[in-house]
Amino acid sequence: MDKKNSERFLSAFIKIEAKLKEIVGNDVHKAFYQLVDRAAVKNPGIEKYRGLLKEYAELRNAIVHKRIEDEAIAEPHIKVVEDLEFICEMLTKPLTLENEFLQKVIKCSSYDKLSMATRKMFKNNFSKIPVYDSRKFAGLLTTDSIARWMAYNLESGVEFTEDVDVGTILEFSENKQSYTFISKTATVFETIDVFEQWYKKGLRLNAIIITESGDRNEPPLGILSLFDLPKLYERISK
Structure with missing residues (x-):
């Protein structure tokens, strides 16, 4: 019955x-x-x-x-x-990031040439990729930092070169850290809350990098940006 x-x-x-x-x-x-x-x-x-x-x-x-x-x-x-x-x-059974938000992360090294890194970004339609040196996180390469480097060279009258390395571009990153790390066991609610807390503080969050326990030097298991927010909200909406 x-x-x-x-x-x-x-x-x-x-x-x-x-x-x-x-x-x-x-x-x-x-x-x-x-x-x-x-x-x-x-x-x-x-x-x-x-x-x-x-x-x-x-x-x-x-x-x-x-x-x-x-x-x-x-x-x-x-x-x-x-x-x-x-x-x-x-x-009672909250969705976690490891349920469906893990993926292969395209990354590069600070010693890689910018030309190689930008090809990866273009091929995958990415505006940012994480940078790792000897398995340690070194920064986040973004189209914004590349644009700032280009503007600096134009202002200084310096010719662009494909031989510049990613590490040089990282020097033109935003002054404030624009990324954070989160454990793969974090819930979708907790992840959305991270985005919302940064927004409330007036801070720009370019990426949330997913790792095993949220440690910055663990291998990246996934990466989320503002473009993923609709999907996150969808998972907690009926």
């Missing part, structure tokens, strides 16, 4: 509440609304659904406390049930 909508709703709600208590730790005896607020500080996924969870808490109270002969006086709409079940799935 199929479960009633109210039963499915309450089942998902209970799982979400358990997840909230797991996140907040010592504050497990707080009211649901307080659990949501506390957990949202620690978990970007909870923050995304904070408003909806509080709305659904009101519906949960109506289902639990307003009953006739132990039957709910109203059944939630199937869309509401499915939405809450989706949120439950996203919070």
